[in-house]
Amino acid sequence: MKTNSLEQLGFNSNIYSTHSQLNREEWARVIAEHKERYLVQNEEGTFEAEIMGHLRFTAEDRTDFPMVGDWVQIMPFDEGKALIQQVLYRQNILKRQAIGKDGEAQYIASNIDKAFIVFSANRDFNLNRVERFVVLCYDANITPLLILSKADLVSQEDLHEMQLQILERFPELEVLTTKIDDEACIQELKLKIEQDKTYCFLGSSGVGKSTLVNLLLGEDKMLTLEIGTGTNRGKHTTTHRELSVMKDGGVLIDNPGMREVGMTSSSDAMEDAFPLIMELSEQCKFSDCTHQHEKGCAVIEAVHEGEISEEAYENFLKLNREQEHYASSEADKRKKGKSLAKMVKTVKQHKERF
Structure with missing residues (x-):
């Protein structure tokens, strides 16, 4: 895995000012999480990391543990390995209600500037479901943008009708359409991405989130599977959250598909x-x-x-x-x-x- 500068990972002077006594090599960003084992990255490289004992034993709930997108303090102790000493910076948290668990939240990612809410124009478009994702974003003070993917798989009349419905229900929501193998659509999406900002992709399985991430990254990093023509249903192609950096700047977080979007909103x-x-x-x-x-x-x-x-x-x-x-x-x-x-x-x- 290539090494990025802290700035390419989204670091800036405002974040640094919160713990200016630390050296740059002590800062790292969580780029993946696997059952309390983490991948973190900074200018020194990518490390497999675990949280230190004092952090584990003093934690009161899940929010005290690192999550994808967090800036953390690390202490390397072996080649490619490190300990996470503390969470340093977390501006916001994107979360939903944990499935089947009243009063518990599932934390998706942190330090997000904008969320790309992806719906497939040919199969899962639903205004009420869009509204749920929009509420999740507003609750975390994240700007939402709606992407209607696979727009070439529906008629122009159907696409126009969807756009009218969206405009009527969400007059302030920005909407983009993408088509399969259409480079112009990807270029339009790239124009929405700023170098020092973090963007996450939300939506159901099979709507094309990972495909869009791969196209933006310029490499097949995220696994994608084709949709069955018989069921027209997507498959879970992303099994975990992962943070990636675009070549020209901009941080992307891909997420597993969400079947349920439970509310925790304020x-x-x-x-x-x-x-x-x-x-x-x-x-x-x-x-x-x-x-x-x-x-x-x-x-x-x-x-x-x-x-x-x-x-x-x-x-x-x-x-x-x-x-x-x-x-x-x-x-x-x-x-x-x-x-x-x-x-x-x-x-x-x-x-x-x-």
């Missing part, structure tokens, strides 16, 4: 994703309006008048319920954790006394 993310509904909610008769059955609800009235589509309204209610359920489950887990910690402390004090 109220601010919902406001960003549903600006019209949030604006109208201020006109509701009751300040605690749930926008479901109350008389004098400006949101319900807008739905009846056709100002808000029924589909967007129903998806808003569903995502809001998921967000509230996650927040409630997370609060219960924190409460139980505090109670357990208090009990352990009491037992320890009792033993010391006797």
Whole structure:
């Protein structure tokens, strides 16, 4: 694996200023993770890394451990091996609710500037699902950009209709289309990538994320598999998250396909994703309006008048319920954790006394 400068990996003076007492060789970026074993890279090379014992034993939850995209402090101890001493810099975290685990989050990657949300125009385009990814991005203060891949596999009329639906539902969302073996589409996408920024690819399996990453990198780094013509379904071609650097600058993170996109979002993310509904909610008769059955609800009235589509309204209610359920489950887990910690402390004090 080639070596990149810290700047090519996304390093800048703002990041350095957070721990300016460290030498450059102590800084590294996490480029891959495999069950608490990591690959980190800096100007000295790429290292297989593990976290130091004190970091493992003082960690309170998953956020205290490194993740792909993090800047960490390392201590090389053998050829190609290093210990991770601490997480140095993490501006944001992209996350979703862990599948089948209430109140738990799955952390996707960190320090991301923009997310490319990829949907295949010929098979999995769904506005409600787009909305879920958009909310995830807004929750992490990440700018989303929608890519409709394989646009040459649908008619121009169908593609135009998709674009109109997107514009109506997400008027501020930037949209690009890509076609198979169309170099002009890749060049247009490259123009969206800045040298010192980090970009991640999100979407279902088989929508073409890894193919796009390979084309941007100029090499077949990510495994891709063809889609079966019978089922028209994608396969999990990316099995882990990996960070790569483009030849002309720009950092890319490919992710495994997501079948489920559970919400962990804050109220601010919902406001960003549903600006019209949030604006109208201020006109509701009751300040605690749930926008479901109350008389004098400006949101319900807008739905009846056709100002808000029924589909967007129903998806808003569903995502809001998921967000509230996650927040409630997370609060219960924190409460139980505090109670357990208090009990352990009491037992320890009792033993010391006797």
